[in-house]
Amino acid sequence: MTTKVNRQWCLATRPVGAIAESNFEWKQQPIPTLEEGQILVRNIYLSLDPTNRGWLNEGENYLPPVAIGEVMRGFGIGIVEQSRNTNFPEGTLVQGFLGWQDYAIADGTDLNQFQKDPSVPLTAYLGLFGFIGMTAYFGLLDIGKPKAGEMLVVSGAAGAVGSLVGQIGKIKGCRVIGIAGSEEKCRWLKDELGFDAAINYKTESILESLQQHCPNGIDVYFENVGGEILDAVLSLINLRARIVLCGLISQYNATEPVPGPYNFINIVTQRAKLEGFIVLDYFDRAQEALADLGEWYAQGKIQYRVDAINGLENAPSAINKLFDGTNQGKLIIKVSEE
Numbered sequence: 001m002t003t004k005v006n007r008q009w010c011l012a013t014r015p016v017g018a019i020a021e022s023n024f025e026w027k028q029q030p031i032p033t034l035e036e037g038q039i040l041v042r043n044i045y046l047s048l049d050p051t052n053r054g055w056l057n058e059g060e061n062y063l064p065p066v067a068i069g070e071v072m073r074g075f076g077i078g079i080v081e082q083s084r085n086t087n088f089p090e091g092t093l094v095q096g097f098l099g100w101q102d103y104a105i106a107d108g109t110d111l112n113q114f115q116k117d118p119s120v121p122l123t124a125y126l127g128l129f130g131f132i133g134m135t136a137y138f139g140l141l142d143i144g145k146p147k148a149g150e151m152l153v154v155s156g157a158a159g160a161v162g163s164l165v166g167q168i169g170k171i172k173g174c175r176v177i178g179i180a181g182s183e184e185k186c187r188w189l190k191d192e193l194g195f196d197a198a199i200n201y202k203t204e205s206i207l208e209s210l211q212q213h214c215p216n217g218i219d220v221y222f223e224n225v226g227g228e229i230l231d232a233v234l235s236l237i238n239l240r241a242r243i244v245l246c247g248l249i250s251q252y253n254a255t256e257p258v259p260g261p262y263n264f265i266n267i268v269t270q271r272a273k274l275e276g277f278i279v280l281d282y283f284d285r286a287q288e289a290l291a292d293l294g295e296w297y298a299q300g301k302i303q304y305r306v307d308a309i310n311g312l313e314n315a316p317s318a319i320n321k322l323f324d325g326t327n328q329g330k331l332i333i334k335v336s337e338e
Contacts, residue, residue, distance in 0.1 A: 004031040009072045009100040009315055015056055017253050018323065021316040023056070024072065024100075031103055040082040041094055041104045041111070046312070046333040047075045047126045048319045053252040062278050072100035072315075076335070077125055088113070095125065100315050102335060120297075121306075122338055127160055127330040128293055128304045135246060135279040136164035137289040141172075142282075143244045143275045144220040148173025151214050153233055156224030157198065158185035159322075160304070160330035161246060165222045166195050167302045174220070177213045179206065179229060181325040193303065207232040217241075226250045227258075234263035237270050245276035253323055305329035 005028050012025040034040060055066050055073050066073050076098035080088050088094070088108045096111035098104040116122060120129065127133065139161075146152055152169040156162040157178025166189065169176045178189040178198045186198035199209040210218070210232055217238035223230060226248030237243070251258045267274055282289070296302040307328045309318040312335045321327040 041078040043335040150219035241272040243274040
């Protein structure tokens with residue numbers, strides 16, 4: 001046995017409504033000696049994402065639920081500290097489902113090795129140059145198919161994905177309207193990211209504001225939120241509109257059945273397309289997205305921001321920043337030093 005101790009958050013009970021720290025158990029386990037073919041990965045950064053909430057439910061969605069007693073699933077970046085696998089020498093940077101823990105033991109099968117660009121912060125590989133960037137890129141371009149001059153509306157626009165979607169929309173020549181939950185976020189969208197307008201859903205009438213900013217209707221809608229916002233957008237969609245269903249964060253903590261959109265009939269009357277997607281389906285095309293995102297970043301056409309929380313012990317409380325809207329960009333936990 002080694003002297004290293006692995007701190008872990010394990011699922012104790014399934015949350016009803018918002019996630020609570022009491023839904024998890026804090027454990028400290030000694031790290032066993034590696035077997036042949038295994039590697040020990042020290043977790044550096046842990047990604048906190050809305051999809052984490054779905055993994056805590058009993059029913060399966062696109063991945064099996066986290067089992068009671070199991071280490072909480074989480075995507076992260078780490079470094080190989082010990083290796084008995086020639087394909088993963090010590091010092092190798094990896095990405096994958098490392099979990100809510102200090103260390104992960106793996107055989108490397110589901111981990112992706114990568115070389116860090118010295119000019120790019122390591123945190124960017126959980127945001128712009130990770131699955132967040134891929135989500136925005138493929139969701140908008142593959143499903144939304146925006147054309148120059150079209151009207152693009154983005155909900156959750158100040159979030160990690162939404163903020164990138166709007167910027168890509170501008171690169172493609174769209175007029176872009178973002179919907180966010182504070183005046184500070186709306187100013188950031190307009191003044192720094194170049195959105196044409198931003199709507200504060202907490203202080204403005206969503207429908208009236210959309211009618212003002214989209215007098216000729218909506219061609220593409222990137223959906224992260226659901227609920228009242230989706231209904232307002234559906235009332236204004238144009239013929240052959242495309243709706244990209246990335247997430248429905250307004251419903252993730254619901255304790256009662258959520259009614260469907262009241263204006264759903266407009267999908268039929270406007271012959272619109274609504275398509276949901278999971279970024280895992282696009283991993284085989286990752287380089288396509290990363291090449292364009294890298295070029296746009298180098299040209300100063302796209303930017304991002306990170307909301308980093310220090311300490312693995314803060315993961316259960318920090319994740320709720322995603323649901324109360326207090327996060328400022330890509331939410332991550334700094335687990336250890338780079």
